[in-house]
Amino acid sequence: MSAQILDGLTVSKLIREEVRQRVDALRARGVEPRLDVVVAAQDPASLAYVRMKRAWCEKAGIISESYAVDESWTQSKLLDLIRELNANPKVHGVLVQHPLPAQLDESEVLLALGPEKDVDGITPASLGRLTADLPGFRCATPLGIMTLLKHYGIDPAGKRALVIGRSVILGKPAALMLLQLNATVTIAHSRTHDLPERCREADIVIAAVGRAEMVKGDWIKPGAVVVDAGYNKVEGRSGDVGDVDFESAKEVAGWITPVPGGVGPMTVASLLSNAVSAAGG
Ligand code: GUN
Numbered sequence: 001m002s003a004q005i006l007d008g009l010t011v012s013k014l015i016r017e018e019v020r021q022r023v024d025a026l027r028a029r030g031v032e033p034r035l036d037v038v039v040a041a042q043d044p045a046s047l048a049y050v051r052m053k054r055a056w057c058e059k060a061g062i063i064s065e066s067y068a069v070d071e072s073w074t075q076s077k078l079l080d081l082i083r084e085l086n087a088n089p090k091v092h093g094v095l096v097q098h099p100l101p102a103q104l105d106e107s108e109v110l111l112a113l114g115p116e117k118d119v120d121g122i123t124p125a126s127l128g129r130l131t132a133d134l135p136g137f138r139c140a141t142p143l144g145i146m147t148l149l150k151h152y153g154i155d156p157a158g159k160r161a162l163v164i165g166r167s168v169i170l171g172k173p174a175a176l177m178l179l180q181l182n183a184t185v186t187i188a189h190s191r192t193h194d195l196p197e198r199c200r201e202a203d204i205v206i207a208a209v210g211r212a213e214m215v216k217g218d219w220i221k222p223g224a225v226v227v228d229a230g231y232n233k234v235e236g237r238s239g240d241v242g243d244v245d246f247e248s249a250k251e252v253a254g255w256i257t258p259v260p261g262g263v264g265p266m267t268v269a270s271l272l273s274n275a276v277s278a279a280g281g
Helices: 010-030 044-060 074-087 106-112 124-131 140-151 171-180 195-200 265-278
Strands: 037-041 064-071 093-096 162-163 184-188 204-207 225-228
Touching: 010 044, 010 140, 010 265, 037 074, 037 265, 044 064, 044 106, 064 162, 064 225, 074 093, 074 106, 093 106, 106 124, 124 171, 140 171, 140 225, 140 265, 162 171, 162 195, 171 184, 171 204, 184 195
Parallel strands: 037 064, 037 093, 162 184, 162 204, 204 225
Antiparallel strands: none
16 A cells, blocks of 8 residues: 655645735735845755745745855844844845854844744744744744645644654644644654654654654554655755655555655745735735
């Protein structure tokens, strides 16, 4: 038996069509939605992701400026830019692509970004709102995952969910969103004992650990939903490699996301949708 595919590319297209219509309605009211991007200038992977995000913005009718931040940038120069973007009424959303160059303090940058422009949902204010069940922008990648599950009629309520990874932009908010959807949630990480055993108990597995093909088919409970949020660079292989060993996992899982074409496009679609909301659409 082979798992059914959670097709993020196809579902993202539906969302992007909806976004396009919301953009058209905004433009008819004289509002030009704009999402600005701050990205490390010397990180080829980040630049590639940001290029895709900007291309999808343009296709949807969202204006996007980007700021390439290199080793010469000081913390105060970047904070000045963030304050400028906060104050600019033409800018509706700001994405700070992680990671920034090492000399910069990313946490301080995110603390400075106005929550009303945090369309990637990764500032402490947005994450606090998620934790407190208050309205606010939800973190784009886990939001994309929840939208994908919903599209395929997968309801986490009452299910055992295992999130592997505890990053601020992925593991932690994914766990909180699953909890909000009434799953029984476990967060696993590098210090977790018996990870394969914990994984075999899970009805839903979100792999967000950053280790290529770590999750094997024999870790998966038969029929489980497997979501792979990994995007690892592996020497000798082109493109991104997920955290799940797809070939073995698909033989056991009920549902599985491919890499590419699973979580990645859903992240971008969620970002665009949040950006249009920030513009009032
Ligand atoms: N770096 C890798 N993925 C992401 C993401 O979803 N958002 C941001 N801001 N940075 C990232």
